[in-house]
Amino acid sequence: MSIAKAITNAMSGLTATARGTQTVAANLANVMTPGYARRDVVVTAQTVGGGVRVDGIARVVNASLLSESRLSASSLGEATARHAFLSRMEGVVGLPGGSDALSTALTEFKTALGSAAARPDDEIRLAQVVGSASTLADRLNAASGAVQAARGAAQEDIAADVAVLNASLERVAYLNARISILDADGKDATPLMDERQQVIGRIAEIVPVQEVQREAGKVALFTSEGGVLLDGSLPARLGFQGAPHVTADQVVGSPLQLLTLNGTPLSSGQMKLFAGGSLAANFAIRDELAPKLQAELDDMAFDLHQRLADPAVDPSLAATDAGLFTDRGARADAADLVGLSGRLAVNAAVDPAQGGALWRVRAGLQAASPDPVGRTAVLNGLVDALGAVRPPQPGSGFEGNGTMANRFGTIESRVSARRVEAQADLAVRSTRHSTIASSLMAEGVDSDAEMQRLLQYEQAYAANARVLRAVDDMINQILRM
Structure with missing residues (x-):
């Protein structure tokens, strides 16, 4: 040498x-x-x-481990959104025996009726009946309002997810171009690759994403169901329009909207391309989970309304008259149940604040005279109607015969069971994500090595x-x- x-x-x-x-x-x-x-x-x-x-x-x-980490992040994001919604709804509906539970309001109403039946001449007790009935209606109204507020919040979250997704895809496209230039010049592009990995991680929390390597250090991005997010220099452009206020009667297409992809509206079937992640969870809350709970609350409100509007309970009522509870002053119609729990109100005929008279609780809503003051038939009839074991209303989501307390308990148990199931699912997905994240960290920098x-x-x-x-x-x- x-x-x-x-x-x-x-x-x-x-x-x-x-x-x-x-x-x-x-x-x-x-x-x-x-x-x-x-x-x-x-x-x-x-x-x-x-x-x-x-x-x-x-x-x-480790490309395969990184891909698994992103998929687990999407799965965790979906489970987190669902669990958060169901936890809020459990707080709104309440647990049996809880001071804020719907069933507690029903129990207090039934107790007030029993007390008034023992002393029908006592206007204080009659006032307690009207007050507890108003409280029950208010609780149902509040529950319905909370469901619609959750739908509105989900709609706002969808808009936020779409904005983050579009900005992130544009950033990945820009980083692709810069990395390609540095690669052609023989310069170190690894810092930009690190940034790109972080940006793709943010995308993965919104939709499940798969990364495919392209020439010159570039990457293409697809959803796990095959939707193209970025393949080339121009990223896909998602669009969404929606007001933050959602009402019970609003459904997809009238007027609620789905996503648009590069200006083209997606159908319900095409939305499966973006299944998984927080975006899909928010659509599920808005279009499935919340409407399902709303329908259950409406069925329960209609059962309550029908039991107390029966002429057999209050002989002063005609077949078309509203009972103690009304649909904004009118008799509820089985063909217009959507949102009934949010419209339920105490009949103005028994509310002194609305020009009514307390004695109508005792004598009957359409009675001509308050006498005799010792009459108990209507009050006892109301108590019996609440405790009667009856079949569910036609078309409702209830099964089997039951009392009004059974109906309220069924809703509370369903909501609680859904929350428990969502919590268990969240725990599983969280553990899996933590395990993969730990493995990915172990694959990273080893200080000893x-x-x-x-x-x-x-x-x-x-x-x-x-x-x-x-x-x-x-x-x-x-x-x-």
Whole structure:
């Protein structure tokens, strides 16, 4: 080996070890940085001229584990949104025995009726009946309002998810272009790749995403169901329009909207392309979960209305008259039940604040006279109607015969069971995501391994330095000859 070749080999070795040392330092400095992938120096031996050449810096990423992490993030985002909604609804409906539960309001109403039946001449007790009936109606109104507020919140969350998704896709497209330019220039693009990985992670929380490598360091993005998000220089553009206020009678298409993709409205079937993630969960809340609970509340309100509007309970009522509870002053119609729980109100005929008279609770809503004051038939009839075991109203979601308390208990137990099921599902998905995230972290920067690599670079540096020192000694010896 010539002296010149020895110098070339040693100098290239020193350059490679210096670059490797910098890489190790960067790895250790970013050991806890989200989205950072471990770097490795790519070195090849030069066949002509000798020595080694630094070909670049490689990001070391477990692609399959990263893909699983993104899918688990989408799954966790969906479960989190569902659980949050069902937890709120459980708080609105309440648990049996809870002070704010719907069934507690029904019990207090029934207790007030029983107390008034014992002393029908006592106007204080009659006032308690009207007050507890108003409280029950208000609780049903509030529950219905909370359901619609949750639908409105879900609609706002959809708009926010779409905005984040569009901005993130544009950012990935921009980073693709920059990475491609740096790759063509032979420059280090790994910091931009780290940023791109973080941006794709944000997308994955909204929709399940699959990454496909393209030329020059670019990536294409697809949903797990095959929807194209980005494949080329122009990302897909999602659109969504929706007001934050949603009413019970609003459904998809009248006037609630689904997504648009590049300006084209998607059908319900095409929405499956974006299944999974927080976006799909919010659509499910708006279009499935909340309307289902609303329908159950409306069925329960209609059963309550019908039991107390029966002429057999209050003989003063005609077949078309409203009972103690009304649909905004009128008799409820089975053909117009949507949103009934939000419209239910106490009949103005018994409410002094609305020009009514308390004695009508005792005598009958359409009675002509308050006498005799000791009459108990109507009050007892109301108590019996609430406790009567009756079949469900036609078309309702209830099954089997039951009392009014059974109906309220059924709704509370259903809501609670759904929340428990959602919580269990969230726990499973959270555990899976944590496990995958831990595995991904373990695949990242290992500080012990990096320190070992640093020692190897130190040894290599020392070896190359010794070669240069030996060459220097040889040249000095030759010059002294």
